[in-house]
Amino acid sequence: MPDRPMIEIQNVSKFYGIYKALDDVSLTIGEGEFFSLLGPSGCGKTTLLRSIAGFETPTAGEIFIDGAPSLTLPPNKRPTNMVFQNYAIFPHLDVAENVAYGLKRLKLSPEDEKKRVGDALDQVRLSSLGKRKAHELSGGQRQRVALARALVMRPKVLLLDEPLSALDKKLREEMQVELRTLQKAVGITFILVTHDQYEALALSDRIAVMFGGRIAQIATPKEIYQRPRTRKVADFLGGMNFLTAKVLGEQGNAVSVDAARFGAVNLDKPHGFTAENGHVTVGIRPERLRLLWDNDRAPHELAGRIENRAYFGEVTHLTVGVDGLEQPLSMVETNDHGADDLPIGAEIRLAYDPDAFVLLAEYEAVRRV
Amino acid sequence: MTAAAFDRIADTPSPAKRRAWTRSEEARGLAMISPTFLYALALLFLPVLIVIAYSFWTQNYLDIDRTFTLENYRQALTEPIYRDLFIRSLWISLTVSVVTVVFSYPIAWFISFHGGVHKNLWLFLVTVPCWTSYLLRVMSWKVILGYGGVMNTGLISMGLIDKPVASLLYNSNAVVITLVHSWAAFAILPIYVSLQKIDRTYIEAARDLGDSRLRAFFRVTLPLSLPGVVSAFLIVMIPTVGDYVTPRLVGGKDGVMIATAIQAQFGKGANWPLGAALSVTTMILVSLAAAAVVLALKFIVRRIK
């Protein structure tokens, strides 16, 4: 939990007719936090961001910004500023005029205004382009102008609506680093909307994963990747091998299950856990399975055979059939031992760590929590 | 529409909800369009209603007798002069629209498929003649087609004819030529728009599947551009049926159209109800004819597949 709350969203819902864009969402975002709203398109993340900015009026609930109830405030009265998905750089103004746009309302002295614009442009490394028009800028430059234009207002919260989705892969990775550095430098709260799980993992202090207008999980990147609470969250954040396991017994905060060929596994028991029919879903990430070569030995081993292989440059994705498992297992191997040369049908041995298993709730089960 | 909106406000007296509604997209859109909509309602829809009302009344010298009668329609539909004018007007507008669409389609196709980066320039060049000196353009055709006009003097100097041809001017052909010229851009633009919307890969797919250029055109391009062809038809056919200037200037006796008769009822003839009935009948007849043409067109294109 954050130290001092900056944004408090309390039971916010937004209905369009019978369609629920947001369904009773509550969350708190702290001062200086880099927070991401992650989910597939249509999950309500953009609606939530636009509700914070003031462009959507929630049907129910309340939003506090820095302690002040803000639902009735129009966007121009909120201490938030936004970087739009298409950047919305004013086409009739040059870069410096774009950045100065919001300052004009503050009636600063010309020197002060110029200094603030100059500082903001320095911050995003655009000082030399002040006289350019929007259509003379590259995608990355537009993004910087949008950032400078928002930051120059010294907002308490910066809202970013998929700011990197219009950029190509390489530029996107550069801008990720820059965004993170910028956030550390200015020290204000950033709220990022994205559908790219790697972006969210790389940038955020905390992530809220959303599906169907609801929040499925809020946690740090590491926790959300390693300890996803539901099958859907696990799936959205990357590859996962799912297994049906039989509950052997519960003890305090632990559950012991029989994970088919993986044998008995002890797992942390999530809050509000109930085992239906004595069966649960457990998962293990592909990279937590490891190939054993020649005389390698491991405490937990399993025999299988290669069913499929896909070469990804630095790694190779393997599909491994194991007798007694309903589904073949996915694995990710680095290529230093020659995983990329394994023939289809080759008999292999793999090692696993029983602690890497997580207990996953089906989606419905968590909604009741 | 607006009434329903006000009902909804009345149903929800709470100020918060009312504020939410007035801030809603629906309310803003309605408020935004209402000045223009009300203007069109007052100066287009209402006047047309009045015309319809008048068509069922009778003129008694300077007064209007407001008892319902179909007498005006009987006159409009049975009196030979009006009947001939209707038939000729419909025939001319039909010919004009067919000729305009057929001759304009290749131009629209050319601009869309071969216009390159200068598409806008081509479209501009097409529209310029349509928006400049309407009366004088018609007048110009009189100069071109007249007995001592450009066409005759030109043909004689080229040695193609010995003496001027008198039949170029003052007949329905002259009316058709002039109207085709006037309405060219109105046919090109909608066809061009619908051609622009066609994804070029559809045509490539047809070629890939073995169609010749021509077959691909008839089986893919033409059916997909049909909406444009239909609106081109409507936008040319319906207005031309009531054209007044062209028949008066180049039509002569054989080229008179219904607009002349309508105008007469509001001028010297001074029989408003009959004029109204002629107007309403014109609209109904041309709508029916246009609907028939559009249906026939759709049928033909469906058969091509």
Next chain:
Amino acid sequence: MSVLTQRLRFIPWLPVYVAVYFLFLYLPILLLPVFSFNNAATTTFPLAGFTTKWYASLAGNSVMMEAAWNSLVVGISVAVLSTVLGICAARAITRYRFRGQRTAAGLIMAPLFLPEIIVAVSLLMIVLAIGIELSLVTVILGQTVFCVPYAMSVLVSGFEGFDRSLEEASYDLGETAIGTFRRVTLPVVAPAIVSSLLVTFTISLDEFILAFFLSGTAPTLPVYIWGQLRFAAKLPGVLALGTIMLVASILMLTLAEILRRRAEKRTQLALMLP
């Protein structure tokens, strides 16, 4: 036979057709200036020599000057009125979604699909039924109905590139609704608005039927020209007047087109569309 068909294949049919079509389109317009400088009262070839006397005769024609003044008054009023109404409608259509949108737009665009004489007759009837005197005001009101669809199509194409995120960005940076309209909306769509003003002015300048029915005793230029067309001797003078109007129209339309394209380019290039 086969040689002939082979030769026919090598003729670039489409460019030839396009050239002939454009000749057909422009011939009548190009004849106006030709005969307006011809030193003869008849419009026949061969030409009788160059003169500017027909233009000189216009200067002293007070009736024509008055009609020109009327046309100017009507044209400016119609341009402003129909552009303002067009802005409302174009913005409502490009920016909002609401029930009845299609119906409203259909009614506003209807004059494009109606015989002009019926619009004219119906307006005449309602004006006289209410008891309003025919004047330039009635011409303005009538021509505005007719010009709004054109204004709207010009403006819609200008507004479509205008992304609502530009306005949202302005609110977000602390600007009010009115300030946003003044500082963002208006400057961005200004070229489209000027373009609409020019186009509607040109149409009004050229419009005859509505002016003919609704103008009463004060004629506009086309109504004046209509009266002159009956007299063959007046034709060269009318052609001179027509040439001036033609040049003015083409200049205005060219300017309108340049502005429209600039507006389109600016709004399109300014946005990053994902």
